Amino acid sequence: MAPERTRRRIPDATVARLPVYLRILTEQGDEGVDSISSERLAELGGVNAAKVRKDLSYLGSYGTRGVGYEVAYLVYQIRRELGLTHDWPVVIVGAGNLGQALAGYGGFGERGFPVASIVDIDDAKVGSVLSGVRVRHIDELPQIVQTKRVSIGVVATPAGAAQDAADRLVRAGVTSILNFAPVVLAVPRAIEVRKVDLAVELQILSYHEQRRAGGAIHAVGNTRPASA
Amino acid sequence: MAPERTRRRIPDATVARLPVYLRILTEQGDEGVDSISSERLAELGGVNAAKVRKDLSYLGSYGTRGVGYEVAYLVYQIRRELGLTHDWPVVIVGAGNLGQALAGYGGFGERGFPVASIVDIDDAKVGSVLSGVRVRHIDELPQIVQTKRVSIGVVATPAGAAQDAADRLVRAGVTSILNFAPVVLAVPRAIEVRKVDLAVELQILSYHEQRRAGGAIHAVGNTRPASA
DNA sequence: ACTGCTTTGTGAACGTGTGCACGAGTGCCT
DNA sequence: AGGCACTCGTGCACACGTTCACAAAGCAGT
Numbered sequence: 465m466a467p468e469r470t471r472r473r474i475p476d477a478t479v480a481r482l483p484v485y486l487r488i489l490t491e492q493g494d495e496g497v498d499s500i501s502s503e504r505l506a507e508l509g510g511v512n513a514a515k516v517r518k519d520l521s522y523l524g525s526y527g528t529r530g531v532g533y534e535v536a537y538l539v540y541q542i543r544r545e546l547g548l549t550h551d552w553p554v555v556i557v558g559a560g561n562l563g564q565a566l567a568g569y570g571g572f573g574e575r576g577f578p579v580a581s582i583v584d585i586d587d588a589k590v591g592s593v594l595s596g597v598r599v600r601h602i603d604e605l606p607q608i609v610q611t612k613r614v615s616i617g618v619v620a621t622p623a624g625a626a627q628d629a630a631d632r633l634v635r636a637g638v639t640s641i642l643n644f645a646p647v648v649l650a651v652p653r654a655i656e657v658r659k660v661d662l663a664v665e666l667q668i669l670s671y672h673e674q675r676r677a678g679g680a681i682h683a684v685g686n687t688r689p690a691s692a
Numbered sequence: 693m694a695p696e697r698t699r700r701r702i703p704d705a706t707v708a709r710l711p712v713y714l715r716i717l718t719e720q721g722d723e724g725v726d727s728i729s730s731e732r733l734a735e736l737g738g739v740n741a742a743k744v745r746k747d748l749s750y751l752g753s754y755g756t757r758g759v760g761y762e763v764a765y766l767v768y769q770i771r772r773e774l775g776l777t778h779d780w781p782v783v784i785v786g787a788g789n790l791g792q793a794l795a796g797y798g799g800f801g802e803r804g805f806p807v808a809s810i811v812d813i814d815d816a817k818v819g820s821v822l823s824g825v826r827v828r829h830i831d832e833l834p835q836i837v838q839t840k841r842v843s844i845g846v847v848a849t850p851a852g853a854a855q856d857a858a859d860r861l862v863r864a865g866v867t868s869i870l871n872f873a874p875v876v877l878a879v880p881r882a883i884e885v886r887k888v889d890l891a892v893e894l895q896i897l898s899y900h901e902q903r904r905a906g907g908a909i910h911a912v913g914n915t916r917p918a919s920a
Numbered sequence: 921a922c923t924g925c926t927t928t929g930t931g932a933a934c935g936t937g938t939g940c941a942c943g944a945g946t947g948c949c950t
Numbered sequence: 951a952g953g954c955a956c957t958c959g960t961g962c963a964c965a966c967g968t969t970c971a972c973a974a975a976g977c978a979g980t
Contacts, residue, residue: 474899477967485894487874501927510876513851514930514969521929529928530976546895547902554894565793571874575891576898615901616894639904640897642890646715646799648738656900658893661878662794662870663803666782666844667711667774669868670804671702672884673843674775676867705937729957742939742960749959758946864957921952921980928966928975950951 474545478519484509486518486542490642493535502657529608553580555614555638557591557629558621559599562644566620568595585625602632609636630657702773706747712737713747714770721763729760781808783842783866785857786849787817787827790872794848796823808840813853830860835866847871858885 488508492500498518502520506513507564512645520533523541527533543549549668556563566572582594583602590601600608610616617633619626619641626645629673633641640656646664649657702710716736720728734741738809748754748761751769755761771777782805784791794800795807810822811830818829828836836842845861847854847869854873861869868884871877872894877885 475967479896479899480892482899483889483892484876486895487891488876491789503927508876510878512969514971515967517928518930518968525929527928529974529977530926530978532927545899547898547905548895550900552894552901561793561796565789568789569890571891572894575894577894579889616897628934642893642897642899648712648716648736650738656897658897660888660893661711662797662888662889663715663799663805664708664711665870665888666780666800666803666805667706667714667776667886669844669886670775670780671707671710671773673780673868677775703937736965740939741957742941743937745958746938746960753959756946757944758956816957874953878927923980924978926977928973930972930974932970934967934969936965938963938965940963941961943958943960946956947954948956948979949954 470485473523478522478646479546481509481511481515481519482542482546484555485516486539486546486548489535493539498535499534500538502527506532541606548576551576551578552616553578553614554611554616554618554642555580555605555608555612555633556582556618556620557584557602557605557633558582558587558619558625559584559594560620560622562618564594566618566644567597577616580614581608583608602629605632606636609633609638614638616640616642619645619649621645623647630643700750702750706750707774709737709739709743709747710770710774713744714767714774714776717763717767717770721767726763727760728763728766730755733761776804779804779806780844781806781840781842782844782846782870783808783833783836783840783861784810784848785812785813785830785833785851785861786810786847786887787812787820787822788848788850791848792822794846794872795825805844808842809836811836830857833860834864837861837866842866844868844870847873847877849873851875 477480485505502516503513504607506516526541532654554581556566559582563582567582579597582597582599583605584590584599585602589599590655592599613637617638619629621629623645626647627649628642630641630649630651634651634655641649643657646661651657665684713733716733730744731741734744753772754766757908784794784807787810791810795810800807807825810825810827811833812818812827813830819828820827820854843866845866847857849857852871853874854871857875858869858879862879862883869877871885871887874889879885
């Protein structure tokens with residue numbers, strides 16, 4: 465019962481960058497590069513070289529001083545750390561516009577996250593086939609999750625249905641959720657949730673645009689330009 | 693009275709949360725709530741009450757002690773700070789799977805980011821109409837950006853075409869980019885780029901799943917996810 | 921083996937973000 | 951008017967993340 469003491473903890477910020485390094489390293493490997501320096505990797509990843517070294521150091525000392533990192537070995541280590549040594553089937557909830565696009569987006573399966581199934585609450589959509597995956601009814605969720613050993617669920621419903629979708633996923637046994645709906649999901653502590661919100665991203669860009677404008681744009685009149 | 697002078701700098705972390713507060717406040721306003729406490733807002737936003745107060749304090753002192761914040765007024769202030777007092781037309785590059793989904797996703801226009809145009813490099817796609825927006829050729833980008841005063845571009849191309857898309861957007865005059873392609877874009881310092889990468893998000897979830905699984909780390913042959 | 925060049929790994933300094941705790945206002949009730 | 955309950959605004963301490971700078975370690979050529 466005693467789960468083995470988790471070894472080392474990798475900072476969240478590092479975990480978020482490892483997939484980027486992984487993709488770059490994989491590309492480099494495909495191009496025949498078999499050794500790479502932290503500086504080069506940093507350049508390709510748009511970050512600082514010291515950061516790359518520190519990030520990689522959390523995995524262990526897998527570099528060679530004076531030389532760099534062996535690409536293939538590093539790819540293996542990162543994949544292992546991220547749990548990418550085997551596939552993680554995902555189930556998509558919501559067969560609307562977004563759900564369809566996600567199913568059609570090849571990136572899922574290719575990167576180790578095959579779409580086990582798509583479910584929807586609308587009977588009219590059940591039975592149709594999207595990119596080779598048949599849409600099933602949301603009531604079948606528990607069965608799908610169990611038989612296909614799904615631990616990651618993707619919420620691609622309208623905002624109003626997102627919480628219900630999350631509840632159903634959790635009840636079915638899913639332990640991680642990727643949420644595309646513009647809603648803050650309430651889930652048990654143990655469930656890991658990540659959110660992708662287009663509107664938020666655009667509004668952050670908008671903030672910077674508005675800031676850049678310095679009040680020059682056809683503003684409604686409430687903007688007081690800064691002195692400099 | 694209000695010395696609305698200097699454009700103070702708002703921390704990035706706060707800017708990223710303001711859109712969430714804004715959405716919640718808008719919803720609450722629609723439901724007839726006209727005053728809200730930092731605690732309630734925190735609960736709905738899944739954050740700490742002190743954080744909410746600190747975040748909002750960057751906008752100015754718009755709360756009333758002992759009472760809370762006036763929803764309508766706060767909505768106005770956040771919108772002003774985020775530059776949402778007017779629309780920001782966006783142009784989508786790439787009329788493939790993702791580009792179509794984005795165009796079809798109503799959330800853009802509703803939230804103040806109307807799709808000015810979709811462009812693609814493939815002549816076969818030019819001329820078709822997606823969700824009321826006609827697909828135009830990518831060579832028309834400069835003209836579109838200029839005539840429709842677009843400052844935000846969305847890269848929805850395959851990875852291989854993303855850098856070219858970004859280069860064209862920048863040359864056309866766009867100053868902010870939302871990138872959906874799994875590529876680190878190289879752009880001039882002045883250009884603001886935000887990235888949305890599904891694979892990265894899934895891999896972060898995978899990391900936590902793998903960690904949760906306990907000690908089965910050196911799984912090479914036995915790759916069955918722990919069914920706790 | 922020695923010299924010189926390169927690059928890693930990491931301690932330490934610095935910057936940013938978070939959360940507590942509490943003073944300072946505000947409104948309500950008696 | 952005075953007391954009380956409530957909630958904001960913020961100083962402070964702590965945690966987290968980033969960057970610098972440099973010793974340690976490796977390779978190549980002689």
